[in-house]
Amino acid sequence: MxxxxxxxxxxxxxxxxxxxxxxxxxTKAGDNKTKNDTTMTTDAHDVHSFAxxxxxxxxxxxxxxxxxxxxxxxxxxxxxxIEQAKGADPLILDxxxxxxxxxESSPDGAAYTDVKWTLGQKDPILGSPLSIQIPPLTRxxxxxxxxxxxxxxxxxxxxxxxxxxxxxFLFSQNESIHARSWIPIQDSPGxxxxxxxxxxxxxxxxxxxxxEHKGASNGVYxxxxxxxxxxxxxxxxxxxxxxxxxxxxxxxxxxxxxxxxAAWEFSxxxxxxxxxxxxxxxxxxxxxxxxxxxxxxxxxxxENPRLTFATPTVIAxxxxxxxxxxxxxxxxxxxxxxxxxxxxxxxxxxxxxSYIENRIQEALYGREQALxxxxxxxxxLDKELTELDxxxxxxxxxxxxxxxxxxxxxxxYVKGALLLRQMEEVFGRDRFDDYLKRYFDHFSFQSITTATxxxxxxxxxxxxxxxxxxxxPIHEWIYEPGLPASAPRAVSERLETVRKDAxxxxxxxxxxxxxxxxxxxxxxWLEFLEVLPPLKTDQLAELDxxxxxxxxxxxxxxxxxxxMAIKADYRPAYPRLESFLLEVGRQKxxxxxxxxxxxxxxxxxxxxxxxxxxRARYHPIAQTAIDKIVK
Ligand code: BES
Ligand code: ZN
Numbered sequence: 001m002x003x004x005x006x007x008x009x010x011x012x013x014x015x016x017x018x019x020x021x022x023x024x025x026x027t028k029a030g031d032n033k034t035k036n037d038t039t040m041t042t043d044a045h046d047v048h049s050f051a052x053x054x055x056x057x058x059x060x061x062x063x064x065x066x067x068x069x070x071x072x073x074x075x076x077x078x079x080x081x082i083e084q085a086k087g088a089d090p091l092i093l094d095x096x097x098x099x100x101x102x103x104e105s106s107p108d109g110a111a112y113t114d115v116k117w118t119l120g121q122k123d124p125i126l127g128s129p130l131s132i133q134i135p136p137l138t139r140x141x142x143x144x145x146x147x148x149x150x151x152x153x154x155x156x157x158x159x160x161x162x163x164x165x166x167x168x169f170l171f172s173q174n175e176s177i178h179a180r181s182w183i184p185i186q187d188s189p190g191x192x193x194x195x196x197x198x199x200x201x202x203x204x205x206x207x208x209x210x211x212e213h214k215g216a217s218n219g220v221y222x223x224x225x226x227x228x229x230x231x232x233x234x235x236x237x238x239x240x241x242x243x244x245x246x247x248x249x250x251x252x253x254x255x256x257x258x259x260x261x262a263a264w265e266f267s268x269x270x271x272x273x274x275x276x277x278x279x280x281x282x283x284x285x286x287x288x289x290x291x292x293x294x295x296x297x298x299x300x301x302x303e304n305p306r307l308t309f310a311t312p313t314v315i316a317x318x319x320x321x322x323x324x325x326x327x328x329x330x331x332x333x334x335x336x337x338x339x340x341x342x343x344x345x346x347x348x349x350x351x352x353x354s355y356i357e358n359r360i361q362e363a364l365y366g367r368e369q370a371l372x373x374x375x376x377x378x379x380x381l382d383k384e385l386t387e388l389d390x391x392x393x394x395x396x397x398x399x400x401x402x403x404x405x406x407x408x409x410x411x412x413y414v415k416g417a418l419l420l421r422q423m424e425e426v427f428g429r430d431r432f433d434d435y436l437k438r439y440f441d442h443f444s445f446q447s448i449t450t451a452t453x454x455x456x457x458x459x460x461x462x463x464x465x466x467x468x469x470x471x472x473p474i475h476e477w478i479y480e481p482g483l484p485a486s487a488p489r490a491v492s493e494r495l496e497t498v499r500k501d502a503x504x505x506x507x508x509x510x511x512x513x514x515x516x517x518x519x520x521x522x523x524x525w526l527e528f529l530e531v532l533p534p535l536k537t538d539q540l541a542e543l544d545x546x547x548x549x550x551x552x553x554x555x556x557x558x559x560x561x562x563x564m565a566i567k568a569d570y571r572p573a574y575p576r577l578e579s580f581l582l583e584v585g586r587q588k589x590x591x592x593x594x595x596x597x598x599x600x601x602x603x604x605x606x607x608x609x610x611x612x613x614x615r616a617r618y619h620p621i622a623q624t625a626i627d628k629i630v631k
Pocket of ligand 1: 328331350
């Protein structure tokens with residue numbers, strides 16, 4: 001390793017980290033005096049990390065990793081820069097399935113000496129604590145290690161699984177607690193680190209990270225993220241990638257065969273950034289680029305700073321699914337700038353983001369578009385609330401003993417957004433926008449708990465308008481299951497019309513061909529399909545012959561249609577069902593399809609036969625999820 005340049009990079013980063021911590025105000029968890037019962041829970045302890053940052057805290061990490069597609073691993077070193085409270089405690093890092101070769105410490109980043117370490121027993125959810133005995137004056141700890149081919153945060157794709165079919169592909173997905181499967185780190189959203197990385201890849205491939213690109217030559221790529229971020233936002237992708245510029249700050253990376261389609265689909269990105277800036281203050285990350293991944297990406301999108309990762313299934317050909325970019329971009333404020341301190345506070349990330357997403361959609365595509373999206377989201381939430389455990393209907397969710405990925409229901413997203421919408425309605429849009437802008441400034445580059453957020457809300461909004469504040473049952477919103485009776489409910493005229501059409505078709509009063517669908521948006525199609533009662537096979541056949549739904553190129557509509565096809569045993573859709581499940585690994589789509597199949601004996605056979613072929617193509621996170629459904 002090149003020690004000199006590494007040291008220079010680290011020194012720069014250390015300065016940035018020190019600066020950001022000196023800017024930290026008095027809002028650190030634990031400082032909050034309880035104002036009323038809504039702010040009682042000041043506990044910022046993260047049950048999903050072994051780290052003890054209050055004793056020894058990571059400030060930055062410098063990676064030097066070689067990407068091997070043959071071995072399907074990352075191998076090299078991580079240098080963790082630390083700050084010690086007393087100089088007497090071990091440094092504890094999170095790991096999962098890492099093999100550790102050597103650990104050394106250094107007071108200055110120049111001379112390293114070997115230290116003792118132990119890797120604890122593996123917890124099925126958390127992985128293994130790595131406990132490192134460090135001398136009192138240690139500032140840098142260098143760990144030489146390799147990731148496992150089964151690393152839960154990485155997916156290694158064969159060329160056949162890519163658009164180009166010629167080169168392999170690698171991408172990471174760290175949220176919620178998968179950073180530890182490829183970096184030994186304090187893997188808690190409450191521990192922010194700056195990072196640098198030197199990534200060595202096969203010559204013909206391109207490496208990208210959620211960081212500033214500092215240079216590349218002969219397959220060696222350098223990156224730096226000087227602003228401290230939580231480890232779940234460190235991200236890496238390697239593949240045969242090309243770039244297309246959208247605006248001065250924005251662009252799209254994708255494989256060549258889909259690049260121009262992607263660039264057209266997301267041509268509003270530059271405008272989107274400007275729109276959010278007007279509402280909530282400056283975009284603080286420099287560039288905002290989008291990376292289109294192969295279809296096995298297990299999510300719709302992931303808000304990695306400077307570089308959102310996205311599924312290709314949002315390329316609908318008509319920009320109708322671009323709301324996903326509004327969502328991931330919104331995280332540049334809610335999530336990346338102001339971060340949930342623990343996974344119990346996940347709604348601070350996703351609820352705020354879903355609210356802002358809808359505001360962006362309204363600003364760019366109009367009020368009716370925003371309302372349609374709200375109506376569809378609300379139906380999903382209402383349906384899920386009838387099935388979910390009470391404890392999982394609570395915004396400040398208790399995840400002790402559970403995988404935080406289990407908290408990913410509509411509750412943090414849609415219930416969280418509804419709370420913000422109620423505040424907007426009660427206090428007025430201007431007032432609430434101003435409040436949110438100040439919230440993002442006040443807590444910028446910090447990780448906060450729900451209690452800290454509530455404390456600020458009380459002081460900066462509720463106490464100023466006590467009469468209005470009584471209209472918001474804040475304790476019920478945050479700590480109780482279900483939805484408050486006063487939760488706002490959106491109505492969309494366009495969807496009302498569609499609902500009448502659906503009713504008329506279901507009752508046999510009109511034929512499919514007679515329905516005026518020419519100008520329907522994705523949302524209208526989804527409303528139409530979702531409100532239909534269970535249909536008979538010949539009714540599905542009629543819809544299919546009128547609207548060619550089995551052949552639709554819109555993944556959201558296809559997913560809804562395929563669910564209906566399974567329910568009604570509409571066989572002409574089965575070949576498309578199989579090809580969709582073999583190609584696409586986005587959990588939001590494939591989980592409901594496998595779940596629906598498993599409801600009948602014949603469906604179970606079909607599900608098992610498809611999954612036998614598909615499993616190896618899915619991401620480790622999706623494999624775990626579908627294993628639970630199919631086995
Ligand atoms: N941060 C999430 C994705 C995530 C959440 C990954 C929890 C792992 C654990 C991302 O911002 C997100 O919410 N994506 C959504 C799309 C969005 C439009 C609702 C998705 O992937 O479906
Ligand atoms: Zn999100």
